[in-house]
Amino acid sequence: xxxxxxxxxxxxxxxxxxxxxxxxxxxxxxxxxxxxxxxxxxxxxxxxxxxxxxxxxxxxxxxxxxxxxxxxxxxxxxxxxxxxxxxxxxxxxxxxxxxxxxxxxxxxxxxxxxxxxxxxxxxxxxxxxxxxxxxxxxxxxxxxxxxxx
Numbered sequence: 330x331x332x333x334x335x336x337x338x339x340x341x342x343x344x345x346x347x348x349x350x351x352x353x354x355x356x357x358x359x360x361x362x363x364x365x366x367x368x369x370x371x372x373x374x375x376x377x378x379x380x381x382x383x384x385x386x387x388x389x390x391x392x393x394x395x396x397x398x399x400x401x402x403x404x405x406x407x408x409x410x411x412x413x414x415x416x417x418x419x420x421x422x423x424x425x426x427x428x429x430x431x432x433x434x435x436x437x438x439x440x441x442x443x444x445x446x447x448x449x450x451x452x453x454x455x456x457x458x459x460x461x462x463x464x465x466x467x468x469x470x471x472x473x474x475x476x477x478x
Contacts, residue, residue: 332361334401336427341401345378348395348423351388358397359384380418395421403428407447412461412469414438414445436461447471 334342346359362381380396396419398411405426410416417436425431431450437443445461459471 330399330427330429336401338402338427343378343399343401345380345396345398347381347384347393347419348397348421349384349386349391349393351386351390352392353389356394357386361399382418393419395419395423397423397425400424400426402426404430406430407432407434407471409469412436412445412447412471414461414466414469434461436466438466441466 330336332342332344334340344361346361348356348358350356359381362378378398380398384391384393400408403426405424407422407424411422411424412434414436417434417438420435422434422436423431424434433448433450433455434445435448436445438445442463444463445466446457447459447461448455449458450456457474459473461469461471465472
């Protein structure tokens with residue numbers, strides 16, 4: 330969130346990257362990118378960032394498992410475009426905003442019969458807050474999980 334325009338709301342910039350492994354049991358984040366379509370400022374709050382398809386690391390062969398991206402305002406949950414099954418390239422998608430609100434989508438895009446899962450980071454744990462039912466994967470519609478706590 331310290332990158333240029335990363336916190337400037339409607340005038341801001343979205344950044345993205347990959348989370349990957351080198352097969353050593355550790356996970357790494359790529360450098361962030363602001364590559365993407367320039368979106369005009371306006372009330373729609375649409376921003377974009379082109380997620381890399383690969384990452385190069387001089388230490389060895391990379392195995393991407395997730396993409397991540399920021400939103401330059403808060404609160405900012407995963408957008409409908411973020412949740413579309415056609416936009417899921419990796420097994421996990423992470424999104425965060427200027428208030429450090431983190432969400433994780435596990436889309437299960439390779440299993441048409443399994444619901445996708447949306448989590449929010451609460452303290453040191455991920456809490457399941459919604460599911461994208463198999464029939465809703467094309468639209469990214471989230472069905473909320475009832476809070477039993």
